[in-house]
Amino acid sequence: MKKWIPAPIILFAFFVVVSPVSAKTASSSAAKVALPLIATSSTVVAPAATAEANQSSPSASIIQKIQEKKDQDITDTEGTQKDRLLSYLDQNPIAPLSWYNFLAHAIRSSIRQGVPPNIIVLVLLFPLIASIIAASRHIIGLRGFGIYIPAVLSVALVSTGPVVGMIIFLAIISVAVFSKRILKVLHLSYLPRTALLLWMISMSILFVLLLAPFLNLASLMTINIFPILILVLLSENFLDAQTSTKPADAFALALETIALAFVSGFFLRWEFMQKLALLQPELLILFTFVFNILVGRFVGLRVTEWLRFRPIIEE
Numbered sequence: 499m500k501k502w503i504p505a506p507i508i509l510f511a512f513f514v515v516v517s518p519v520s521a522k523t524a525s526s527s528a529a530k531v532a533l534p535l536i537a538t539s540s541t542v543v544a545p546a547a548t549a550e551a552n553q554s555s556p557s558a559s560i561i562q563k564i565q566e567k568k569d570q571d572i573t574d575t576e577g578t579q580k581d582r583l584l585s586y587l588d589q590n591p592i593a594p595l596s597w598y599n600f601l602a603h604a605i606r607s608s609i610r611q612g613v614p615p616n617i618i619v620l621v622l623l624f625p626l627i628a629s630i631i632a633a634s635r636h637i638i639g640l641r642g643f644g645i646y647i648p649a650v651l652s653v654a655l656v657s658t659g660p661v662v663g664m665i666i667f668l669a670i671i672s673v674a675v676f677s678k679r680i681l682k683v684l685h686l687s688y689l690p691r692t693a694l695l696l697w698m699i700s701m702s703i704l705f706v707l708l709l710a711p712f713l714n715l716a717s718l719m720t721i722n723i724f725p726i727l728i729l730v731l732l733s734e735n736f737l738d739a740q741t742s743t744k745p746a747d748a749f750a751l752a753l754e755t756i757a758l759a760f761v762s763g764f765f766l767r768w769e770f771m772q773k774l775a776l777l778q779p780e781l782l783i784l785f786t787f788v789f790n791i792l793v794g795r796f797v798g799l800r801v802t803e804w805l806r807f808r809p810i811i812e813e
Contacts, residue, residue, distance in 0.1 A: 572616050572766065573657040573722070583615040583776060590777050601779045615776060620653065620766065622775040626786050627652055627762035633793045634758060639802030642755040643735040651732060651755065652762035654725030660760065662721065666706070666729050671752065673702040674733040678740075695737070699730055 572579045587606060595603050609615050628649045634640045642648050655663040677698040681691050703726060710719045732755065740748035765771055774782050804811070 572772075573620065573653065573724075579616050580614055583619065583772065584609070586773055586776055587615070598780060601783075602777065605776065605779060619772050619775045622779055622782055623766055623771060624649065624653070626771075626782065626789075627765055629786055629790050629793070630762060630765065631758050632790070634761075636793055637796055637800060639800035640754050640758060641751055642758050643732065643739070643751060647732060647735060648755050648758035649762060650728050651759040652766060654728040655759050656763045656766050658721055658725045660763070663725065663729070664756075666703070666721075666726065667732065667756070669702055669706055670699055670729050670733045671736060673699050674737055675740075678737060692734070695734075696730065699733060703730075 587609065592602055592606060593599055605618055609618070628645055631642070631645050631648050635642065635645070658666065674695065677695050681694055684691075686694070707719075707721075732752070735755075736748055736752050739751050743751075771782075799807075
């Protein structure tokens with residue numbers, strides 16, 4: 499008598515045998531289908547990633563330029579100039595407190611409490627550059643816009659850099675001359691006319707700042723408000739000089755002011771003077787005092803006067 503296998507058992511055995519084969523077949527077919535999709539998606543993602551990298555690379559370069567600009571700016575309290583000045587103090591231990599180094603001890607103590615060393619250096623060097631400007635006016639005969647304007651302008655040019663400072667200065671002077679001709683037609687009083695002049699200059703500076711990211715000018719994007727205000731003040735002095743004197747004389751005064759500011763800025767950036775201000779502040783202060791006394795004692799002809807009246811003097 500034959501024994502019959504129940505149908506459910508036959509079906510169960512069929513699925514046990516066939517299902518692994520079908521799974522392998524399905525997985526291989528799915529892999530074959532997925533490969534083109536993966537390749538297609540990679541071809542789609544790759545250009546997008548490349549485009550994103552191309553967009554991020556200019557930003558990285560701009561950030562790097564901005565950081566380099568801050569590192570070179572001695573007026574910036576967050577740049578590497580602060581660390582460089584601190585290294586001078588660490589490399590040169592100070593002698594015990596005495597009558598000739600009490601100020602150096604006070605400076606080191608204030609720096610330990612958090613006062614930025616670059617600000618102390620600028621405060622100590624500012625009287626020196628003012629003395630140099632006074633000597634150039636008193637002995638050489640350069641004029642410029644007083645003593646204070648070239649001295650403060652030198653700090654502004656150190657902050658912005660000479661190239662950027664000249665670009666802003668030329669833009670401000672050009673707008674000031676052009677605006678003066680427009681405002682002359684309106685016949686306004688002095689104070690409203692000056693306020694409108696400052697408005698036009700501010701709009702021109704805003705236009706330059708808005709163009710800076712598109713022109714990749716990192717120095718303009720990191721500029722502080724302080725040098726801008728100094729350059730605007732210089733434009734006001736230029737217009738006042740243009741009103742009282744000839745235009746050629748006004749341009750000569752502006753150029754002499756810029757030249758004095760460049761020379762003074764050299765002393766502010768000079769590493770030797772920065773070290774002297776931190777390590778030997780008493781000597782720097784004493785030298786500045788004696789230098790002004792000697793310049794004030796000079797009563798002879800200025801260099802420009804001697805060149806001007808040389809034929810008469812020789813006769």
